[in-house]
Amino acid sequence: MYPMVKNALEIKNLVEKFGDFTAVRDISFNVKEGEIFGLLGPNGAGKSTTLNLILTLLTPTSGSINLYGIDIHKEVHRAKKMIGFMTQETVVEQDLTPRQNLEIFGELYHIENIKDKIAESLKDAELTDFADYKAGSMSGGMQRRLALVRSMIQDPKIIILDEPTTGLDVQNRTALWEKIRSLNKKGITVLLTTQYLEEADALCDRIAIIDKGEIKAIGTASELKASVSSGDIVEIVTQSDATGKVASVLEDFGLSPVVKIDIVTAAIEKGEIAKFSDITKELIKENIPILGISMHLPTLDDVFIKLTGTGLRDKAEGKPQIQMRSKK
Ligand SMILES: Nc1ncnc2c1ncn2[C@@H]1O[C@H](COP(=O)(O)OP(=O)(O)OP(=O)(O)O)[C@@H](O)[C@H]1O
Structure with a gap:
């Protein structure tokens, strides 16, 4: 018997309207605990709106979002603690070092054993040797890796990545995939959006294809093909x-x-x-x-x-x- 896989996230009949315009049209999907799940779609498909609803930055017009059984719009604070978040726009403090960037977030979340946690995060980001250099002097890929581990400093149960590799060159993009994969292997569930076919193909255990606010299909890359x-x-x-x-x-x-x-x-x-x-x-x-x-x-x-x-x-x-x- 295979052990039952729990759903980390359950989205049911989610609708988001901006005035007369419907950006998210009755979408439903589950993200299983431990998987890398991708929302793949072009600009304007409704990916960011969906993520913003999960992050409680928007309130749904209708529908529900449950994270480990918690209705996130009813228990916002509890839900937020369980979610890490990074977008293509997430920036690290340029004048601070990676260590200082992590310290600030560690304090924000009242992390215990902060020194050990920062050492682990720097190692995960392969930035141990650069811990005390100014972040602004590091490459785009290094800064994105720092942003990634910073968004996970509070040990969230799920990490949400909105187009995490947009703007990176191919080498840095594949390096970040590797990083996301290795963090996922350590146990974190990943929900990401992307408009790159290669990214969804290479990285995601399952993919939902989204267009004009609707989910058109869900499956593994092989099933979809x-x-x-x-x-x-x-x-x-x-x-x-x-x-x-x-x-x-x-x-x-x-x-x-x-x-x-x-x-x-x-x-x-x-x-x-x-x-x-x-x-x-x-x-x-x-x-x-x-x-x-x-x-x-x-x-x-x-x-x-x-x-x-x-x-x-x-x-x-x-x-x-x-x-x-x-x-x-
Ligand atoms: N606050 C808002 N008010 C009105 N329309 C909005 C608002 N936010 C998003 N939209 C519209 O909703 C649709 C979905 O946008 P969304 O940002 O979710 O798409 P996306 O798939 O994330 O694409 P992108 O990669 O361009 O962000 C778009 O047509 C967008 O213009």
């Missing part, structure tokens, strides 16, 4: 005026093509991979200009396209929307 195709995604790059012809050929093979500017993609299920060469032959026979043709395993972007009709990357970059073609 498998929901797009049990096999592969065929991707055909053509001239933008030839996408319709490519899409028609794919439809003739029983596929459901998605057109994105000059790229046409479609899911090919396992067992039907042989279609790939037949499709290629047909495109050549029809004299359709093909600039590239390839297959890849489904990605979270393919999941996003299927669920929302647009790619997460395109949304982030403000590119035009995708045309979903319905099957004939």
